[in-house]
Amino acid sequence: MIQVSDLVKKYGDFTAVDHISFSVPKGEIFAFLGPNGAGKTTTIKMLTTLLEPTGGGLEIDGLDPRRSGTHVRQRFGIVFQDPSLDGDMTAQENMEMHGVFYHVPRKVRTERTESLMRQFELWERRNDQVKLFSGGMKRRLEIARALLHTPKILFLDEPTLGLDPQTRNQLWTHVKELNRTEGVTVFLTTHYMDEAERVAHRIAIIDHGKIVAQGTPEELKQQTGTTSLEEAFLALTGSTIRDEAATSADQFRQMAKLWGKR
């Protein structure tokens, strides 16, 4: 479903993604793990047509995102690391807009919106503005929204960041369920090793833009002679702490807080 070969992304002299190759077969849950700044989000952005790769091969469901962007976009759903809902609109309006963007026929749109929102326990709150939602509810809504157009692939970029254990648990249960019943291929990144171990069929570990290991959680543990995925992860990536520079978006959010908007 996803084929990546020798993918490179350079920013000037800095190589964010350095000749990585992997493939994700249909119906698999694939976890992409790595420390901060390892190149996870950059890779997701290239896979989802938001960023132009510097070089290498890329295939989503047999299509090249660079050449057939629109067709590729129709085929996947994505939950970004940062929120991407419209807070001034209601939950249902957010779903409705998404349905229109993805050309879902009105009848299907209405039915599927209801069933997804019920499944993610949001139907009762459908007429509330999203800015009134808790972090967990927003996340659930984003996942429900990403599934509205029945995508073949679901990208989840650190979907459980900042959520409590209950919500995380519920979220992964949903994702596994969807993978089982609808056969959705899932590509996820997370910092929580226990989550990756629990839901992922296969894992790739990326560090400094390079894939340092890939395989099933069992294989990774065997390979490093460790007993938990967390230890395996540390053995592969070292224990130095990585700092990411604050982006203009982060700085802006800080300012927006001062201004008191939302």
Added chain:
Amino acid sequence: MSVIYVLWLRELKRYVRSRVQIVASLGQPMLYLLALGFGMGPIFEKAGQGSYIQFVAPGIIAMTVLFSSIFSGMGLLWDRQFGFLKETLVAPVPRIQIMLGRTLGAATVAMCQGFLVAMICLAAGFRAHDLAMLPLALGFMALIACLFSALGTAIGSALENIQGFQMIMNFLVLPIFFLSGALYPLGNLPAGLRVATRLDPLSYGVDGLRSTLIGVSHFGLATDALVLIVGTILFLLLGRHLFSKIQV
């Protein structure tokens, strides 16, 4: 088409839902109209130019539409930072449709604001000279709204964050307003100012409104309309270009 429609509708819904903002944004035009309108009135009349309220009201309406459309267009910046922009950019939709939907939405919102201020002008004693010209006046309001929404969207696409906002305000929006002849007649100006006012697209908008509402024109209706239409097309093209360059 439906993509343009939902994005247009979204701008409208957001406008209607932010009642506090609607009221707040009426404060400035009211201040201009009442303080300036009545304050400058006596001296304007002594100079033999008639009622200043009559003269300045079209300028204040144009100002409202200018501010509102530029800010709505720049609402793109908020969407960029709060993430909704990504949701639209990753959708299987040509970017031009996203840009058009947003721009038309911003223009409609600006029209609503302009209409509200027009009501306030009526309450302050402003009277249109010829009711048959009202549809044309609305047309000019729409042109001003489209032109500056397109400019706002273009600016919003080019800026990465709100830090540049103050710059835009002081070095673009306020000059556009003050050099447009919204507050003073364009005749007999010093040479420098005359050139500046002729380069300002809002001058033609104010002039169009003035000639349709109070029957006083400096450039002539045809010139006004032509400049505004050409300006709108140019800014839309610029906006399309800059919007297509956005990376998130």
